[in-house]
Amino acid sequence: MSVSKEELIKRLSDGVVNMEEEDVIEVVNEYLEAGYPAFDAIMEGLVDGMNRASQLYEEEEYFVTDVLLCSDAMYEGLSVLRPHLPASEAEKVKPKGIIGVVEGDTHDIGKNLVKIMLETAGFDMVDLGRDVPLQSFVDKAKEENASFVCMSTLMTTTMGGMKTVVELLREAGIREQVKVVIGGGPISKKYADTIGADGYSPNAVEAVKLVKNLLDIA
C-alpha cells in the first residue's frame, strides 16, 4: 500500500516540529523511493515544519533549544533531499547574507538560531562562526556580493565591534550595498540607531521579518 504524497509531506512537517530526526530521514527515504519531487518535500514539508516551529517560538511555546533541535531534524532531511533537486532549483540564486558573532565573543547559540531562521526563509547564509575578526565581515560581504550582514554579541564589552564594522563597510565603499542588522543580549534599537545600523531584532523570528523588510521582499 503506497502512502500519498500529501501524507508523507505532512509527516515531514510534523517530524520537524516534533524534533524527530530519525522519523524525518525515514520519511524522506520513503518519499524519494515513491518518486515524488524533492522540491515539494523541502518547501511544503521541512520548511513548513520549521515555520511552524518558529511560530511556536514566537508564541513562547518553544524555546531556543527546541528550535535548534527542530532545525537538526530539518537539516538532516535537507541533506538527503538536496542531491535530488533538479539543477534549475539547486542553482537558483537567493539573496545572500553574512552572519557571525563579533570579535571577542564566543557565545553563538542566538546567532545559530538566526541563521537557521533566515535559511529557512530562503536566504543563502554565509556563517563566519564566532569570535569573528571585524574585517572578515567586510571582506566576506565583498567577496560574496552579499546583500546584508548580521552581527550578534552577548557581551557589552564586544558590542563596540559592530560600530567598527559599520565604519569599515563605509571605508570599503560598500555600506550602501549591504543592510546591517544586529542583535544579541545587550543590543537595543537605541544602540542600532547610534551606530548607524539598518536594524535591530530582539529575536530570530523578528530578524527574518526585519531582513525581508529591509530588502523589500514580500
Added chain:
Amino acid sequence: MPKIFIKNKKEAIEYIPDRDLLQLLLENDIFVDNPCNGKGLCGKCKIRLLEGNLPAISATEERLLKKEEISSGIRLSCLVVPQEDITIEILQKERKHEILTKGYIPEFDFHPAISKEIYEIEKPTLENQKAFEDALCNALGIEELDWQLLQKNEVTYGQITGVFHGEELIGIEAGDTTDTLYGMAIDIGTTTVVAALVNMKTGEELATASIINPQKRYGLDVLTRITYGLENPKDAKEKLQHAIVNAINQMIGELCSKAKIDRNNIYEIVVAANCTMMHFLLGIDATSIGKSPYAPAFVKAKNISAMDIGIKAAAATRLYCLPSVSAYIGADIVAGAYVCQLHKKEGNHLFIDIGTNGEIVLSSDGRLLSCSCAAGPALEGMNISSGMRAAEGAIEDVKISDDGIELKVIGNLEPIGICGSGILAAVKELLRIGLVKKDGGFIKKEKLEESDYRYDMLQLDGIKREFVLKKSPGELLITQGDVRQVQLAKGAILSGFYALLKQANIQMNQLHQVMIAGQFGAHLPAESLVGIGILPQEVEDKLVYVGNSSKTGAYMALMSTEVKKEIEELAKQMGYMELGASEGYERLFTRCLLFSN
C-alpha cells in the same frame, strides 16, 4: 540653563541639554536603578514626569513599560534627553539589602604577618649625642633604618614598640602598644562589599560592616563596568578605583568608631574579590577580561602598601590581595576553596558559588578543577519582568496551593517585586503544580477546567501566557520570558556541574559533598536548588552551606602567613576548564535546560 526639579528635593539640577536624563541624575548623585547602564534594555531606570515636557515616547519605552505606567507619566530616564525645565519623581529608593557576613571556618594556627615587639631606646645625653637611628639600630640589632620610617615616625625614647611585617620593621610607636594590633579582612563582590575588623592579637572579629559596591553606578555586572571603561578610556580606571577605595575608607571609619579604635592601629588589610574587582581596586586595566580569550592582566597575589592606592589607615599599612586562577575564577573562589580545605580532602567534593556567574570547583582527592558558568543575572532578580534585588519589599518565597498563593516578603512589607530566591521558589512551585511543563513552557489555559484552582492564576497577554503572582493593584507577573531566564541560568550551572564531573571522570553517586558558598546560595533551600534542577536530585542530602567563604578566606590569610602561602599554592594548582571550548558543550547545555533531572 534649564533645570531639573525633583519631588521632595530642595535643590534643582542645572544642566546643559545634551545628555540623557539618567546620566544627568547619576552625575548629581541621584540614585536610579540602572542594571544595563543606560543601554535601553532593562527597563528599570523609571522616573515619573510631573511637570514640563520630554521628547515623545519611543518604541523601546512602549515595549518595556506597561500601558498604565505610560499613562501615569513613567519614562525610562536613559532614553530621554530633556531640553527644558522639568519636574520629576524618583521612584526607587536605595533599599536595605541583606548582606551575608558570616560563614564556616576551619581550625588553624594564628601566625599573622604583622607582629609587635617592645624595645628600650637609650636617651641621648650631652656626653653621648647618639642619633636616634643609631640607638634604635642598636636595640633592634640592625644596620640602618629606612629613611621613610624616620620621616613618618616621631623621635621617641625610653620604651618603644616596633611594628613588623614579617622581618621588616614598618613602624615605631612610643610606649608599649603590643595590645593594639588590628587588621581588616574584606570581600569585594560585584554587588556587595563586606569588611571585618580583626584583633590580630586574639583573632577576634570586633565588628563587621557591609555596603553595596558603589561601582554599581557604572553598571551592575562585571561586563557592564568593563564596558564603562571602554566607553570612558580617559578616567574610568581612576573613577572605578576611587569608588571602591572610598568605600573601604568609609568602612574603616565605621568599624573603627564601632570598636573604638584608632585607624592608625590597622596594620594589614587582606582582600578577596573576583578577578575584575581586584583589577579595579588596584587601578589595573580589566578590558581583556571582557573579551575572548578572556585573559586577565594579572592573577598572582599582591602585597603592597595600602597607602599607594589611597587607603587611609596607618602610613605603613599593608594591603594583601589574594590570588586568582583566571578571569572568571577569582580570589573569592580561591579563598572559598581554601576555607573548605578542598585541596586536602579525600574523595570527591564540589564547591559552588551561585550568582551572576556560577563558579564551580571539583576536588577529587585534592586535585582541583574549576569552571565558570554564565548564569546571567536572573538568579539575582534581574532580567525578570518584576525582578529586583533581595531588599525590603522583595518576594523571597512563594507557596502555591488550592488555598491560593502565599508570598513571603522581606521586611513583611507590601511586595513591590521578586528577588532571586523568590523567582526560583515561584518557578519550582509552578513546576510542582503543573502550570509549567518540563520543557519550561506554560500549559495551555484551555487544558484547565474553570473550576480548577489554577485557572485564574494563568492569564493571557495576547497569545503569551503568564502567571499572576499578585493581582492588581500593583500586579506582579511571572511571564514565560521570566521562566526562560531561570531556565537559562539553571541550564548554565547544571551543565557546568556535569561538564566538570565528566572531565574528571566521576559519576554523580561518587560525590561526597556539595558545598554552597556565597550570598545568594545561602538563601536557597535545598528544595529550591534541586526542585528546579540547578543541582541534580542525587545531591539533595549532600548539600552543606558554607556562607561567605570569600571573606573567611581573607580573614584566615590575615591571621596567618602560612595560610597565605597555602592559598597561593592552591591557586597555582587549581585547573580551569573553559566550558564554551569543551567538546559537545552546546548539546549538554541543551539537555540541562529541561526542568527534570
